[in-house]
Amino acid sequence: MMCASDPYEGWTYEGGALRWPFACFWAAQLAGQDAHRPPVPYDTSMVPIIDALGADPPRWFQEWLAHPEDDGYWTARRPDLQAIEVPAFSVLGWFDDFSSGTAQLVGSLGAEAWFGPWSHMPWGTVHGGIEFGVDGSPSGLPAALLAFFDRAFGRSQAASKPPVRYFVINEGWREAEQWPPLAHTRRWSALSESGSALSRWGDGRLLEIIGEEDRVLGAPVPVVVEPHAPVPGGPIDYQDESAIHDRRDLACFDTEALGEDLVIAGSPTVRVVTRSDRPRHDLIATLCVVAPDLSARVVTSYAQRMSHGKQVGTERHWEITLRPIAVRVRAGSSIRLTLGGSRFPCYDLNAHTETQSAHSRREEQVVATIEILAAGIALPVVDTLPASGSAAD
Structure with missing residues (x-):
């Protein structure tokens, strides 16, 4: 099955x-x-x-x-x-x-x-x-x-x-002996000195940390979500989405180039603190491997439809468990976390209204601003074994 x-x-x-x-x-x-x-x-x-x-x-x-x-x-x-x-x-x-x-x-x-x-x-x-x-x-x-x-x-x-x-x-x-395999957790926190971590050319970084605190340093990162011009994207298929990461409605956070191979096996988790001017919005998290040639292949993702209800404008804390994956990230490559408010047609468009339904019309869709106040990712990491030279290299 x-x-x-x-x-x-x-x-x-x-x-x-x-x-x-x-x-x-x-x-x-x-x-x-x-x-x-x-x-x-x-x-x-x-x-x-x-x-x-x-x-x-x-x-x-x-x-x-x-x-x-x-x-x-x-x-x-x-x-x-x-x-x-x-x-x-x-x-x-x-x-x-x-x-x-x-x-x-x-x-x-x-x-x-x-x-x-x-x-x-x-x-x-x-x-x-x-x-x-x-x-x-x-x-x-x-x-x-x-x-x-x-x-x-x-x-x-x-x-x-x-x-x-x-x-x-x-x-x-x-x-x-089981899934997920035995692994230890390594954690990275998202950093943005000026709040301009929009697109892959922004100042978004992932810094490995020890501890529990995930903070976006500097000003909040504002992601503006326009339902009439959503982030394009279909189901995950190891595709290179570097061109999509040029968009200014995606927050991108990258690690430094890895000094040694890293093997991820399991379901990464993303923790995010947001504030929005709308009662409902989506948050789509993707994890990509960025090669030295700057290609960015998506290895896993997940969506979360978030409801602020009557707490519009207040901080909300979320945890998103991404789809399972096993990938060896080569030394010299980096890891990118992207956070966006849409991915269409992979998911239906969010109208950003409390009364959204399957009958909502295009004129009812409104623009939402999602402020990312803090973010981090936890990766399940297993021991690195000698590589066998997979054809995906």
Whole structure:
């Protein structure tokens, strides 16, 4: 299996933001199957979004959009993982939209799993124009799955290997007794001397720290979010987004070039303190590896739809857990954290109003200013082993 167990978080929504291309595609596909025909046409640029599948959208599509909060509708459809008593085997792709949910499922069930450099389907080895090669292929999966069934049905007494096998980008395969693997945490705090950490050419820096305090030094970093001109971006696929980082509606914070290799394995966490002039806004965090040639490949991200409610203009503290990833960051490269208020069409547009709904029209969307008062990132770091020379180098 390669999916999330929660129909809300990590499936239809992500941190409260609608996973827009998936919601459209899945609803269109189901509607086509119901009518015994190909998927119905859809338009992800449509506003209001309820009209994306035409004037008579499927009932379930209307229900998904009518329940943007994690309420009883989703609770009634959420499986009881405690009731599962059989062995499980799962597959996770670093570039699969369901990766967070799959990782949680593996942890909850104690499942055997392979984590590879793949999307949801097909399990190809080219991402962001980079070929991961034979070593990154899923060619060993059929044998691993058959061996799992042999053990599960008592046809083999052979001892299993460590239950988790995961691919480290820029290195190759590793094995672990669990996911996430045992790691130690290293933390960086975001710094901006003048509050001008906007775009990759600003003064945003990440400084490694020991302790718990994350502060943006100097003035707050103001991110202005214009719904009519959102930050462009689709699902994560190891793509180079250096050109997007030229935009002035993205806060960018970079480490210095690393003096030695760093291996990240697990789900990084981002802590942010914000203040906004609107009751609702989104915050999309991405983690990128910046090479010496200045390319910036996105390795993980996550969205959070934030509601200030009646506390407009007051400080709010947030913690965002990014999608799982395993990557070896080479010496000479740096790590970049970006914080923005939109990523379209990856997520639906936030109207920045308290009454936003699937029926909100374009003229109801308003500009929001998000002040980043503090930010930091915690990375799960594992021991550095000799690299095997992955094709992603």
